[in-house]
Amino acid sequence: MPRLHIDRIPNFCKFWIYADHVYAIEWAKTLEFFRLLELGDQRELICFSAWQIMNLNHSYFSYSKGSDKILFPDLTFTVWTPTEAARDIITPLIRLQMDRTEYLLIKALIICNPSCDAASVRTREILQKERIIISKVLFNHCMKSHGKALGPNRFVEILALEGILMHQAQRTKQLQALMTVLNLRSINPKLMDE
Known part of the structure; x- marks a missing residue:
């Protein structure tokens, strides 16, 4: 298979997958509880959740622009995403x-997913406490915005997105690993491999 050469990519294109990983890290650092975690646990948590955050960011941006396909902020789109x-x-x-x-x-x-096995027990306890707080805020928002009849169902549907994102992140990681093995990536950022 031919190797993708970066010099063939127009210079007006941004490598959004890598940029969004950096954005996910910087966003996580703004969370108050994140600063309470040990550096190693911060790293593990980012490795565990960055692909999910990136996929959610891409999807929400695309949705907010009225697209049903992944669309990036510079209005480029992927051609390799199934x-x-x-x-x-x-x-x-x-x-x-x-x-x-x-x-x-x-x-x-x-x-705030405490199922990150690589994180310490202390970190998982902090994540669980934060998760409960954020879940209550989300539930209250759903109840206020959609009423007692529709709010609980909406809350559950939103929570179900997390499972979809986790599955999607696994597939994205597998695709990136395959591209690395087949030497199809023009650059090999260490951040994405972790």
């Missing part, structure tokens, strides 16, 4: 008509 991968998360966002508050809260819940 169609079903984009629809895994964008379709539910469209169906739910997710608002920005719900987006930010599910994003916070993703990083």
Whole structure:
């Protein structure tokens, strides 16, 4: 298979996957509880959740621009993403008509996932406490915005997105690993391999 040479990519294109990993790290550093964690646990938590955050960011941006396919801020789009991968998360966002508050809260819940086995017990306890707080805020928002009849169901549907994002992140990691093994990546950022 031919190797993708970066000099063939137009210089106006940004490498969004890498940039969004950096954005995910910087966003996580703004969270108050994140600063309480040991450096090693911060790293493990980022490695565990960065792909999910990145996929949610891409999907929410695309949804907010009215697209049902992954669209980047410079209005470029991917040609290698399987169609079903984009629809895994964008379709539910469209169906739910997710608002920005719900987006930010599910994003916070993703990083507050205590199932990160590589994190210490102390970190998982902190994450669990934060997760409970954020879940209550999300539930109250759903109840206030959609009423007692529709609020609980909406809350559950939003939480279900986390499982979809986790599955999607696993597939994205596998694709990146395959591209590395087949030597199809033009650059090999260490950050993405972790």
